[in-house]
Every structure is written in structure tokens, then in C-alpha cells.
Amino acid sequence: MGFTEGYTDIIKLWFGPKLLVGIYNPNDIELVLGSNVHLTKSQEYTFFEPWFGNGLLISKGETWQAHRKMIAPTFHLNVLKRFMKQFNVRGRGLVTKMKKEIGNEFDCHDYMSECTVETLVETVMGVKECFQGNAYYNYAEEVMEMCGIIHSRHSKLWLRSDLLFKLFPEWKKHNKLLASIHRFTNKVFYKKKEAVVTKKPSTVTTSVEEENAKEIDAGEKYSFGHSSGIKDDIDDNEIGAKKRSPFLESLIERSLNDDGITEQEVINQVNTIMFEGHDTTAAGSSFFLCAMAVLPEIQARCHEEIDAIFGDSDRDVTFEDTLQMKYTERCIMEALRMFPPVPLIARQLEQELKLILGNYTVPAGCTVGIATIKLHRRPDIYKNPDEFNPDNFLPENSASRHYYGFIPFSAGPRSCVGRKYAMLKLKVILAHILRKYRIAGGKPMDQWELQADIILKRGDGFKIRLVPRS
Numbered sequence: 293m294g295f296t297e298g299y300t301d302i303i304k305l306w307f308g309p310k311l312l313v314g315i316y317n318p319n320d321i322e323l324v325l326g327s328n329v330h331l332t333k334s335q336e337y338t339f340f341e342p343w344f345g346n347g348l349l350i351s352k353g354e355t356w357q358a359h360r361k362m363i364a365p366t367f368h369l370n371v372l373k374r375f376m377k378q379f380n381v382r383g384r385g386l387v388t389k390m391k392k393e394i395g396n397e398f399d400c401h402d403y404m405s406e407c408t409v410e411t412l413v414e415t416v417m418g419v420k421e422c423f424q425g426n427a428y429y430n431y432a433e434e435v436m437e438m439c440g441i442i443h444s445r446h447s448k449l450w451l452r453s454d455l456l457f458k459l460f461p462e463w464k465k466h467n468k469l470l471a472s473i474h475r476f477t478n479k480v481f482y483k484k485k486e487a488v489v490t491k492k493p494s495t496v497t498t499s500v501e502e503e504n505a506k507e508i509d510a511g512e513k514y515s516f517g518h519s520s521g522i523k524d525d526i527d528d529n530e531i532g533a534k535k536r537s538p539f540l541e542s543l544i545e546r547s548l549n550d551d552g553i554t555e556q557e558v559i560n561q562v563n564t565i566m567f568e569g570h571d572t573t574a575a576g577s578s579f580f581l582c583a584m585a586v587l588p589e590i591q592a593r594c595h596e597e598i599d600a601i602f603g604d605s606d607r608d609v610t611f612e613d614t615l616q617m618k619y620t621e622r623c624i625m626e627a628l629r630m631f632p633p634v635p636l637i638a639r640q641l642e643q644e645l646k647l648i649l650g651n652y653t654v655p656a657g658c659t660v661g662i663a664t665i666k667l668h669r670r671p672d673i674y675k676n677p678d679e680f681n682p683d684n685f686l687p688e689n690s691a692s693r694h695y696y697g698f699i700p701f702s703a704g705p706r707s708c709v710g711r712k713y714a715m716l717k718l719k720v721i722l723a724h725i726l727r728k729y730r731i732a733g734g735k736p737m738d739q740w741e742l743q744a745d746i747i748l749k750r751g752d753g754f755k756i757r758l759v760p761r762s
């Protein structure tokens with residue numbers, strides 16, 4: 293079935309003895325995601341426990357609340373703008389690396405994920421020159437394999453129980469991958485810890501211009517198509533700029549001062565952020581590039597916008613430039629609408645829930661699934677939902693849309709803490725690519741084979757060609 297066919301606002305499924313309810317109506321979705329009660333992730337997320345421990349994505353109750361309060365301010369725009377220099381270094385590096393592919397059809401996802409992992413390590417983790425060779429790429433590949441195993445535990449009843457799982461070859465593979473992934477993240481953690489303990493200067497470089505840029509009221513200018521005026525904990529401007537440090541530095545300082553988080557819990561958060569922060573962004577940027585490849589007129593408008601901002605110069609992209617990239621931002625959001633990297637969000641209901649639509653009550657303990665990929669293709673929210681149309685995000689079109697009708701980063705108290713980081717980084721990296729290349733090649737969009745695993749991918753590969761721009 294396609295994404296726009298066979299719509300109902302609610303579906304009910306039995307998975308063995310388990311009741312799953314899928315909801316697609318933004319009013320009902322708001323009841324779950326906007327609630328301060330239904331904050332517990334569904335049982336399916338527990339397959340991540342050996343990997344993330346009690347990391348933010350899967351933790352619950354007071355632990356989640358306390359850690360969220362510590363982590364959200366480390367993703368405030370006034371911290372993120374200090375990463376601009378490093379985003380530019382990685383953007384330029386990517387353009388140079390991709391040069392060898394000119395004329396070939398190649399899978400851009402390989403490049404985007406390697407670049408994303410390296411950028412995360414250098415910015416959010418604040419660690420440089422930690423690895424050599426293909427370490428970043430290998431980490432990204434291992435994460436993908438691990439997600440494949442976790443996804444098969446979701447869909448195959450016999451792999452769900454830990455006892456039975458141990459009887460299958462996937463268990464050995466799982467443990468091998470886990471050990472290697474943890475070796476990578478431990479190295480990042482201990483390198484940063486050493487720097488914090490010995491008070492080495494931060495590796496997060498700040499250009500003079502960014503340093504001088506005035507404090508940003510993050511909620512107003514930078515709401516990414518969401519209804520303006522709605523702020524969340526990432527936008528909190530009450531914490532003075534001086535108190536804010538980047539994620540890992542901040543958490544290590546807290547653990548050293550016995551301030552609400554242990555060393556193991558910080559390592560759990562590193563594992564969580566390294567996963568959640570790279571695979572999603574790599575998929576989002578790859579879908580964007582594939583869309584540009586098959587929509588030359590839309591790409592031409594992005595080029596026009598980028599050329600108007602940068603002209604012939606080869607200067608760095610500044611924070612202010614990213615605010616001018618309005619059309620490109622709308623294209624990124626349209627890619628996230630049609631191809632949301634997290635295609636399904638699930639919660640376990642803490643209390644019974646009376647839905648707004650119809651006369652339904654969903655019992656407590658039941659799993660509620662929210663398929664963003666279906667929600668984003670509702671014809672009553674988006675006029676031609678299968679058409680890539682950046683105008684869906686013109687202010688006048690976004691203003692009248694239900695806030696919960698566009699939720700690539702989820703929404704409410706458990707929304708994505710990294711969404712501003714992701715958008716800023718995507719704009720800088722994609723601006724570097726668009727300044728140097730025209731994207732071509734690949735199959736028309738309606739022939740893409742979407743693979744809705746944990747992170748949405750193209751089963752047929754993210755194939756594009758690059759044409760140098762003179």
C-alpha cells in the first residue's frame with residue numbers, strides 16, 4: 293500500500309498477545325506526544341538497552357527528566373553557533389572527498405554518514421584527531437548493521453525474548469557489533485575526560501565573528517516551520533550564555549562534581565547522541581540530495597539562493613547566511629516531510645486514553661504507534677502529499693497547519709533535543725555541496741524503494757551523480 297492510500301485515523305493490530313494502536317490524526321497525536329503523562333517509550337525500545345543503558349532516548353521517569361534538563365540547554369543555538377567553524381571544515385572536506393566521484397553514479401549516503409559522525413565527534417563531543425583511517429565510516433556501518441538486528445527483533449516474534457535470541461546467530465553478531473561500537477564511543481569519552489581533567493582548552497573552535505554575534509532568541513527566528521511562538525526546553529533563554537557549555541564537556545564536569553549524573557550515565561548519553569545524532573541526519577541529507585537530483589527546477593532555485601548569498605566567494609558559511617537560506621531550508625523540511633528519517637514513534641500508555649476522533653478509548657499499557665511517514669502524507673494536511681513542494685513550508689502555508697501535522701523531530705516534552713543542531717549542520721554542509729556541484733542522476737522519486745527500518749533509508753541506494761559548477 294502507498295503512503296496516501298487507505299487512510300483511517302486509527303488502526304488496531306494484535307502482535308501475538310500485544311495490542312498495538314496506530315494513530316494518524318494530529319489531534320490524537322497531540323494527546324500522546326504533547327502530554328506530560330505518556331512519556332514512556334514502548335517496550336520495543338528496550339532492545340536498545342545493552343547499547344544505550346539509560347540514555348535519553350529510552351530512559352524514563354525521574355532519570356529521564358533530570359537528564360533532559362541537563363542536556364537540552366547544551367543544544368541551545370548559542371552553543372551551536374560555536375560549531376560553525378567545524379561545520380565549515382567538514383563541509384569543505386566533504387566537497388573535496390566527493391571530487392573523485394565526479395562522473396560516476398555513487399551512493400551519497402556513505403559520504404554523508406561518515407561526515408556526520410566526524411562532525412558530531414568534533415562538535416557535540418568536542419574531541420578532535422581521535423581516530424585515523426576509516427574509523428568514522430566503520431562506526432556508521434556498524435550502527436546500521438546493529439539497527440538491522442534490532443529491527444528484526446521488532447518484527448520477528450522468536451527474536452523478542454532474550455532467552456530465545458541467544459539461540460540465534462544474530463546474538464553473536466549483536467555482541468560483536470556492540471563491543472566495537474562501545475570501543476569507539478569509550479575512546480571519545482575518555483579522550484574528552486582527560487581534556488576536561490587536565491583543563492586543556494576546548495577543541496570547539498569559535499570564529500571571532502561567531503563569538504561576537506549577539507545572543508539569539510532561538511524560538512522566534514528559527515522555528516523550522518513549526519508554529520511560531522511555541523517554545524520548548526531547547527529554546528530556554530533563561531540560562532545565561534556563559535553557563536552553557538557543549539554537551540560532553542558539560543556532562544563530564546557534572547559527573548566529576550557528583551552533580552546528578554554518574555560517569556557510566558554520561559557514557560550512556562554519548563552512545564545515545566552518537567547514534568541518534570548521526571544516522572538520522574545522514575538519511576535526511578541523503579534524501580535531500582536525491583530529491584535535488586531528480587528535481588532540476590527546484591535545485592536551480594536553491595543554486596540561485598546560494599549564489600545570491602555567496603556570489604563567487606569561497607568564504608565560510610556564517611550563522612547569518614544560514615538564516616538567509618530560506619528556500620533551501622524549505623527544501624530540507626520538505627525532504628523531512630516526505631521522507632522522515634524516524635518513520636515511527638511509539639509510546640506505552642501510562643493511563644487509558646480517550647481519543648478525540650471517534651468514540652475510542654485506548655487501554656492503559658497499550659502501545660501507541662505514530663507513523664510520521666503516513667501522517668506527513670495526509671491529503672487533508674498537504675494538498676498533493678506525494679509531490680515534493682517546498683512551498684508547503686511558506687509561512688502562510690505553515691501558519692494554518694496543525695502543529696502536530698509535521699513532526700519529523702517528534703514534538704512535545706520528548707521532542708528531539710538535536711533538531712536545531714541538525715538543521716544548522718545540514719544547511720552548512722549542503723550549502724558547501726551546492727556551491728560546488730549540481731546534483732544529477734538517480735531514479736524518479738516515485739520509483740524509490742523506501743525501507744522503513746528504525747531509520748528510513750532507500751533500499752535501492754541513495755544514488756546520485758555530481759556535475760562541477762564553474
Ligand code: HEM
Pocket residue numbers: 348349350360416564565568569570572573576632633634636637638699700701702705706707708709710711713714
Ligand atoms: C534530521 C535529523 C534528526 C531527526 C529527523 C531526528 C528525529 C528525532 C525523533 C523523531 C525523536 C523522537 C524519537 C522517539 O520518540 O522515538 C528524536 C529524539 C531524540 N533525538 Fe533526534 N533527530 C535528528 C537529529 C538529532 C541530532 C543531531 C541529535 C543530537 C546531536 C539528536 C538527539 C536526539 C535525542 C537525544 C533524542 C531523545 C530525546 C528524549 O527522549 O528526550 N537527534 N529525534
